Amino acid sequence: MNDIEQKIIRLIEEHQEEIIHIGRTIWEYPELGYKEFRTSQLFCDFMEKFGLKTDRNLAVTGAKAYLKDKKEGELTISLIGEMDALPIADSPYANPETKAAHCCGHNAQMAGMMGALFALADPQVQEAMDGNVVFFAVPSEEYVEMEFKHGLMDEGKIRYGGGKSELIRIGAFDDIDIAVGHHISPSVTACVANHRTNGFLSKIIRYEGLSSHAADAPERGVDALNAANLALHALQIQQESYRDQDTVRVHGYISNGGEAMNIIADTVVMEYSVRANNLPAIEDANRKFDRSIQAGAVATGCGARLVTMPGYLPTIPVKDTRAVREAVEEGAGSYPVMEEDPNMIAGGSTDFGDLSQLMPLLQFNTGGYSHELHNKQTHPTDEYLAYVVTAKIFALTAYKLLKNKAEYARELMADFTPAMTKAEYIRYMDAHNVTETISMKPVMLD
Ligand SMILES: [Zn+2]
Ligand SMILES: [Zn+2]
Structure with missing residues (x-):
C-alpha cells in the first residue's frame, strides 16, 4: 500500500x-423502489x-453528486449505492410506516x-486521482410492486421498472465511464464479485374462460384453470430443450386460480419470469414460453x-479486476478475503x-448480515464489516482506478467492448414491452 492508500484507510x-x-439511519427507515x-x-x-x-x-428519486467540477474529456468513475428496500411487512425489522425492510442490505x-x-474528499487524495468520481444513489433495484410502477409509467414518470434501466434511458449514465457496485453477501466476508448473472423477462398471463356450476353444468363453462394446467405442462416439457450452460430458469405462480371449488374458473392469472444468462437463450426460452x-x-x-415486460439483462464480467x-485485499x-469461483x-x-x-462494471461483496438475503429475519450482525469495510473498498477502488494517470481505468476501458450502445439498449427494452391478445373470447358450444 502506498501513502495515499494508507491515508484512505485511516480517514x-x-x-x-x-x-x-448512516447505515443505521437508512436501515431504520427502509423505503420501496421509486419512493426513496x-x-x-x-x-x-x-x-x-x-x-x-x-x-x-x-x-424519480435518484441523485448523483460530483466530487469535482466536471472537466471535458476526463475519466469518470461512479460509485453506486442502491436505495430501495423490500416489501416484507411481517419482518421484525420492517418499518410500520413504509412496510418495508432492508433485508437485501x-x-x-x-x-x-x-x-x-470521508477519504475521497481529502485534497491530497483528490490530487492523486486523474479523473472524477460520481457518487450515485440509485432507485428501485428490486423487481416488486409492479402495479405501483405501472402507475408511474402511465403518468409518464418512468418507462422501465429498474432504476438503473431508467437512469440509462434518461442519459444519467452518459457521463460515466466505469461503474463500481457492491452487494451484501451474508456467506462471505469480502470478495470480488465478477460473475455472470441471469437476465430475465417478466410475464403476466391472464386466461379468460366462462364460469358455471362445476358439477351441475360443466358443459356450460370453459375452465380457465385447464388452460393454465396445460400451459404449465407445456412449460415443463420445454425444460429438456434448454442447454445447461444457458442456466435457463422459468418460474412463477398462479396469482389468481379461480373463485371456488364448485365454480368453473373464468379467470386465471399467472406471473412468471423467464431467465437465462445470455440474450439468445432468453429469446429462445421466451418463444417457448409464449x-x-x-x-x-x-x-x-x-x-x-x-x-x-423487460426485466434485467445478464451481467457480463470484465476481464481486468485489478483495481x-x-x-x-487491502x-x-x-477479515479473510474469499476467492470467487470464476465460472x-x-x-x-x-x-x-x-x-x-x-x-x-466492477463489483464486490462484503458480509456482516445474517441469514440469506430476502429472508424476513436478515439483519446486520457486523456493522463494521458491512458499512465501514465497504466504504474502504469503495474509496480504494476509485483511487486505484484513477491513480498513476488513471492507468487501471484506461486499461480497463481499452479492454472493454460494450455489448450494446445506449440506443440499442433502449430498442431492446422497448421491443420486449408487448401485450399480445390471443382471442379474448372463450369458444362456446351454442
Ligand atoms: Zn434483493
Ligand atoms: Zn439487492
Whole structure:
C-alpha cells in the first residue's frame, strides 16, 4: 500500500462511527423502489455538506453528486449505492410506516458509497486521482410492486421498472465511464464479485374462460384453470430443450386460480419470469414460453392475454479486476478475503447487468448480515464489516482506478467492448414491452 492508500484507510477508520450511523439511519427507515425520498434527501444533504454539487430527481428519486467540477474529456468513475428496500411487512425489522425492510442490505451499499467520501474528499487524495468520481444513489433495484410502477409509467414518470434501466434511458449514465457496485453477501466476508448473472423477462398471463356450476353444468363453462394446467405442462416439457450452460430458469405462480371449488374458473392469472444468462437463450426460452401459453388457450378455447415486460439483462464480467481486487485485499484488513469461483453464474438477476452491457462494471461483496438475503429475519450482525469495510473498498477502488494517470481505468476501458450502445439498449427494452391478445373470447358450444 502506498501513502495515499494508507491515508484512505485511516480517514475511513477515523469516521467509522459516522459511517455506521448512516447505515443505521437508512436501515431504520427502509423505503420501496421509486419512493426513496428520505434516503435520497439524506444522501444529497450529506454530499452538499462536503460542498459537492448534486443532481436530483433522476428517475424519480435518484441523485448523483460530483466530487469535482466536471472537466471535458476526463475519466469518470461512479460509485453506486442502491436505495430501495423490500416489501416484507411481517419482518421484525420492517418499518410500520413504509412496510418495508432492508433485508437485501442495500442500506450497506449506501453507507459504504457515502462513507467513501470521508477519504475521497481529502485534497491530497483528490490530487492523486486523474479523473472524477460520481457518487450515485440509485432507485428501485428490486423487481416488486409492479402495479405501483405501472402507475408511474402511465403518468409518464418512468418507462422501465429498474432504476438503473431508467437512469440509462434518461442519459444519467452518459457521463460515466466505469461503474463500481457492491452487494451484501451474508456467506462471505469480502470478495470480488465478477460473475455472470441471469437476465430475465417478466410475464403476466391472464386466461379468460366462462364460469358455471362445476358439477351441475360443466358443459356450460370453459375452465380457465385447464388452460393454465396445460400451459404449465407445456412449460415443463420445454425444460429438456434448454442447454445447461444457458442456466435457463422459468418460474412463477398462479396469482389468481379461480373463485371456488364448485365454480368453473373464468379467470386465471399467472406471473412468471423467464431467465437465462445470455440474450439468445432468453429469446429462445421466451418463444417457448409464449407458445406454451398459446397451447393452453388453443386447446381449451380460452381467451388469453400475454403481457411481456423487460426485466434485467445478464451481467457480463470484465476481464481486468485489478483495481477492485487490490481494494478488497487491502480494505478487508483482518477479515479473510474469499476467492470467487470464476465460472459461477448466478441464477438471479440485477439491473447492474444492464449497466454491464454498456460500460465496465466492477463489483464486490462484503458480509456482516445474517441469514440469506430476502429472508424476513436478515439483519446486520457486523456493522463494521458491512458499512465501514465497504466504504474502504469503495474509496480504494476509485483511487486505484484513477491513480498513476488513471492507468487501471484506461486499461480497463481499452479492454472493454460494450455489448450494446445506449440506443440499442433502449430498442431492446422497448421491443420486449408487448401485450399480445390471443382471442379474448372463450369458444362456446351454442
Ligand atoms: Zn434483493
Ligand atoms: Zn439487492
